[in-house]
Amino acid sequence: MSEPRSPRPGDRLLPVAPGLQVTAHLWALLRGRRRRLAGVLALFLVEAALSLVFPLVVGRLLDTVIASDGSGVPGAFWWQAALLTGAALASGGLAWIAAGTLARLAETVIAELREAYVDAALGLPRHTVEAAGVGDVVTRAGDDVAQVSAALPEAVPRLCRSGFTLVLAAAGLGALDPRYLLGFALTVPPYVLAVRWYLRTAPEVYAAERAARSRQGQQVLGTLTELPTVTAHRLGHRRLADVRAATWQSVRWAMRTRIVQNRLFGRLNLAEAIGLLAVLAIGVRLALAGEATAGQVASAALLFLRTVDPIAALLFVLDDAQSALAGLGRIIGVIRPPGPPAGDGPVPPTGCATRAGDDVVVDLTGVHFAHHPHRPVLVDVGFRIGRGETVALVGATGSGKSTLAALVADVHRPLTGRIARGVPATAVMTVAQETHVFAGTLRENLTLVPRAADDGQVLGALATVGAAPLLAALPDGLDTPVGHGGHPLTAAQAQLVALARLVLADPELVILDEATADADTADAAVLDRAAAVVVRGRTALVIAHRLSQAAAADRILVLDAGRVVEHGTHAELLAANGAYARSWRAWTSGGPSTPTHDGAGTVRAARAVGSP
Template sequence: MSGASAATGQALPVAGSRETAREVWRLSRGHRLRLATVGVLGIVSTGVNLIPPVIIGFLVDRVQAGTADLGTVLTVTAVMVLSAVLGAVGTAVTIVLATRVYHTILAALREQLVGRAMTLPQHLVERAGTGDLISRTSDDVTAVADAAPAVIPALTVSGFTIVVSLGGLAALEWPYAAAFAVVLPVYVLVMRWYLRVGPRVYGAERAAMSARAQQILESQRGYATVLGLGLAGQRHHTVMAASWGVAVHTLRARTVMAMLSLRLNLGECLSLATVLVVGFVLIDADASTVGGATAAMLIVLRLLGPINELLYVVDDLQSALASLSRIIGVATIPEETDEPTATADTGIAVRLHEVAFGYGDGPRVFDNLTLDVPTGQRIAVVGASGAGKTTLAAVIAGIHLPDAGTVAQPGRTTLITQETHVFAGTLRDNLTLGAPRATDDDIHAALDATGAAGLLDLLPDGLNTMIGTGGHPLTDAQAQQLALARLLLADPELAILDEATAEAGSTHAGLLDRAAEAALRGRTGLVIAHRLSQAATCDRIVVMEHGRIIETGTHDELVAAGGVYGGLWSAWEAGRGMNNKPGRTD
């Protein structure tokens, strides 16, 4: 993979190896002195740990020569104990310092990820699927964080031990180092095989996790639809299929791990056998001593553990690197520079010129659509289900980019849909999301204007009441009032209400219509009308059918024309008459 980010299909980008290394190096700025300290301390502590094999070899030679006594044994014992203590302390300090640097850098990356994820263009998230983003901010972050206990000791202590031990082996008797070097290509080949297979397997596993998260999320979000249409069995099958996909890729990853173990065992056998043979030849030729051969074998045995640990941890490292590349792929998505678009004329807040849009490879929802929304006017968009109203709102809001044509809209545009979300936090936090500098007086004024002031009397701690998940529950009507009050505090130039009062039912329809009226007062508004009573109060009405604008005008003009809108209004009036008959209840 090249250094440039690579995208898979419509998924969010995944950083290449060069880009990942470059970003990690950038994040290490300010911690490089500590990293250098880790390196020096690691080399010193592993050097101390080489003393026991050498001192044991010395003892073996003294015993063989018959010159060893109690003092020799006590001296050797004291040196081994001292070196073990110093080595253990040095190793512990090395791991602690490395862990602190690791988690500091990870924390900075996590903050960068969250910050960028919160500002990603909505059309990019919609195209990739929110499950992909959620998987990266949860599963992938967890995978990188959980890799620390295994990866840090291997990359620090084991890495230093291998380098220092090879140097010590060469200093002891160079033929031993040469013999071990002959076996090193086996480990190199194992690593090359693993690095060729591992990243692909773990990347596929992470992608499968994203797909599973997307299916679970869609089932949860569409819970009412799933129950209403009897789709529980179908959704269960879909989620299970995605879960089995994850299981299959996980089994492949574990198979790769098992094959790695077999190759490492072969390397161990070859290493020990080679050094033993060389030791026998050197002793037989009086080129080495039994003590020297013993020290060489102990150093090799000491080497095998760190080498195997380092190679084993590559399994965790590859999984973590796959997740790290996915995290950095999102964290480093460049800020989009707005493409040149048509600039609306003075007095025109929104201008769509020959706009075309379709979802993926499907048919276009609309084509060559042209629409002007004058500044300060309130425009209603009506039409049958599937006419393209919600898509039009999303294109104007910037959630979807047009396939062709140009869209010009105010810089401060806010969209509220019928899927109102209440964030876990206080009522004050929820209301000031778009207006962090709003005072309590501003909040009370917004609640009064939207008819939600009475909500404070129902909450135990007023504005400080925790709401959302785990907090005080809100009804659908209260959640929509909160969303409209939030819009009022944000004070956008253009407010788009996509059936934003549709979920409350007829009981609260009048209340929410008045709240919407207050939220739109004094600003340009686009209303995707669920009830024609909302459309009737707007300055102008746009009627859509199959992605085309077929009628436009004021309420009175369209009713008098007797066209599609006139027919819809007559049916609406007749329906209201039936609902208002004595004895009828909703």
């Protein structure tokens, strides 16, 4: 019987909010701003009315010129020209004021959306981010927010202006002669068919295009963040193939959106041609019957174009709106998750996480985890970590140490079995082998979590982990910019910063995932002492890079092929004369079996821990 597969990054994207939820959330964001929005809509209404002055006055102007019979410029010409100029200036001014006000309102709402998304994303459970993939999280914060920012301030004014102009222009056509409305009516069926086709086709295409971009981002970011592992295992060609496939899918769906747009525009142009020919035909017939002047026919044609333009603009803006709504659904889906997604997808893990007793911080029972069928990573793992106890994990590369640490940290969920924790997720901190230094000052890097820490506490944390030489080497002390574009830090210095940050945060459960593995020989002793200070007095799970770290722990777990094959204190395991004892003798002998550092940053002896 095959084992179930655990979700891989990108298997399960973050939720997407449905349209009703998007509308409700936007309406809530507009609380306190709705009166200003109503004022903006009123400005667009007046601007739309002024825009109809042009076709009506141009018709009158044409009749005035025809009636003059070349006898000079009639007096009515000047006030009609002045009316055209005044209406154009007033319409442009109102449009400028309304669009600017709406843009400021929209940018404020978008900024609040962005902040709410970042807060919600930072609060996501780590296993949720792991299952969705960092690419999905980053794409929503980047591409989707950018799409909404570009589309909303442009789409809303066009929507308002087009809607108002359409109603007023149709009323003007009817006022000239109700028979002109027959020509307008001929455009309704093509428009309805075009809209029905578009609304049936476009949402799915745009949603798929946004999802394809998320998967592309996940492949690119995943390859970059895991570059050492990709290089060490010579997975470059495979990862490039994955990136190429994801990019092609993104391009494929982008082309599908362009095809949808082109088909929509073709249908709109056909409807416009039918309506304009019908209105001109009706106007010519009325003029031949003496029921309309040439100016009235010209006004009718211009008014019809005023009705066609808003309809086309409304449907054109649907294209931007669909993309913006797809982005809004993905942003709001993280801010206000609509619930577990329905339909096909990876089967959720059957394992669970509950609360442990007061004296037990972590309690694992029968935990099983696998990424692929027939290739289990952890099998029937069970152990406890008591409050204030330090437990070390040792084992060969690929034995499941980091995966087990990720389960304890709630990055993964077990497929079967139970994990109980006696501390909240906010009281758990992990320091991994590769530590990120954020762009900013050293002080800002250290106070990311304990934002209220003063300089005395920051300096004390640095002294605790033995980082005083690092501080002395920086030109501006705590105010020295580090990270990208700042003062470069070595791998060992970056780890000291991470350990000092952990001291300031003061978590209840510490997980060190080979946190001192990247140190050179000269720095190894400093980092080992810093790690020992950090775990002192705290509950800790330590993936030991050197067996001396394991020997200092209260208990040691030896993993082999995903199973716990030995456990006990250092003395007990030496007395048992098993895999750990053999590796200890090899490690302390300084002979051919002295442990070495492999490409994945783990320690292995000539006879690896747990091997026969």
